[in-house]
Amino acid sequence: MTAPLPASLQLCVRRRRVPTASGATIQVSLRVPSDVACIEEVVDLLVRHCCGDSWLCRKRRFNLRVAIAEALANAIVAGNQEDRSKSVQVEAELGAEQVRVVITDQGTGFTPTTYAPPTLPDDLERDNGRGLFLIRHLVDDVRFNAQGNSICMTLRRR
Amino acid sequence: MGFSATRDASGVYLIRVEGQLIVGNRQELKTAIQEALDHGERRFVIDFSRTGYIDSSGLGALVSISKKVREQGGELRLAGLNEDLRSLFELTKLDTLFAISDTAERAVGSFAG
Numbered sequence: 001m002t003a004p005l006p007a008s009l010q011l012c013v014r015r016r017r018v019p020t021a022s023g024a025t026i027q028v029s030l031r032v033p034s035d036v037a038c039i040e041e042v043v044d045l046l047v048r049h050c051c052g053d054s055w056l057c058r059k060r061r062f063n064l065r066v067a068i069a070e071a072l073a074n075a076i077v078a079g080n081q082e083d084r085s086k087s088v089q090v091e092a093e094l095g096a097e098q099v100r101v102v103i104t105d106q107g108t109g110f111t112p113t114t115y116a117p118p119t120l121p122d123d124l125e126r127d128n129g130r131g132l133f134l135i136r137h138l139v140d141d142v143r144f145n146a147q148g149n150s151i152c153m154t155l156r157r158r
Numbered sequence: 159m160g161f162s163a164t165r166d167a168s169g170v171y172l173i174r175v176e177g178q179l180i181v182g183n184r185q186e187l188k189t190a191i192q193e194a195l196d197h198g199e200r201r202f203v204i205d206f207s208r209t210g211y212i213d214s215s216g217l218g219a220l221v222s223i224s225k226k227v228r229e230q231g232g233e234l235r236l237a238g239l240n241e242d243l244r245s246l247f248e249l250t251k252l253d254t255l256f257a258i259s260d261t262a263e264r265a266v267g268s269f270a271g
Contacts, residue, residue: 036180036181036182037182039180039181039182040177040178040180040182058242059241059242059245062211062242065210065211066211066212066213066246069178069180069211069213070213070214073180073181073213073214073215076181077181118250119250119251124221124251124252124254124255125221125225125255126218126221127218127219127221127222128214128215128218129214130214130217130218130250131213131214131215133214133250134213134214134246134249134250137249
């Protein structure tokens with residue numbers, strides 16, 4: 001049984017018998033309020049609707065969960081500054097061989113290239129700065145729009 | 159998601175993370191450890207055997223907790239990381255920062271040694 005959704009979380013799922021031009025057979029669209037309490041539910045919804053039980057192996061399913069949680073946290077906290085009047089738009093597409101998730105916030109954006117890897121000995125005791133590093137290592141491709149307020153993550157099936 | 163805490167006979171404070179450790183609940187874990195420190199607890203084990211995933215905020219909270227515990231003369235050990243969770247620690251090299259045991263029982267027992 002599906003847990004009740006927060007009032008302002010809006011979900012739309014389209015299942016297509018004929019794939020779209022981009023090869024998508026399932027498209028999921030979610031509007032998420034700027035509330036970190038929603039993240040776990042959104043991750044569950046996306047993974048459940050985009051990837052059936054056997055579509056992704058356990059390890060890649062785990063990677064997808066963490067990457068989505070991470071990108072949502074960035075969008076809600078860093079992007080929208082947890083402003084409840086703003087929302088985060090999530091679009092996910094399942095193709096034959098890959099899943100693509102686009103997460104867009106209403107913030108001013110950032111420059112992803114300015115962030116250094118947090119794995120040097122002197123940086124290990126930092127309590128932040130690992131989010132984008134994790135995303136880049138957990139999925140196969142990461143892109144940002146020009147403004148820097150939208151991330152597109154692609155994870156291949158294998 | 160949530161946390162449950164017990165104190166065993168040897169005086170080790172064991173916290174189980176049930177569900178996820180992410181930006182939405184990391185402060186709850188930090189507060190629980192701080193309160194235990196305030197009550198004189200110094201030996202901590204955090205058990206992840208019932209944990210689904212951890213995000214970077216959760217990892218950062220563990221780093222912060224570890225520093226606080228050390229500053230107050232205590233020790234923190236982690237336990238119960240499955241292969242997926244362990245990979246996050248290896249990726250971020252945090253496996254070099256924490257003492258990690260296979261099980262909570264081993265982590266608790268290691269304080270006696």
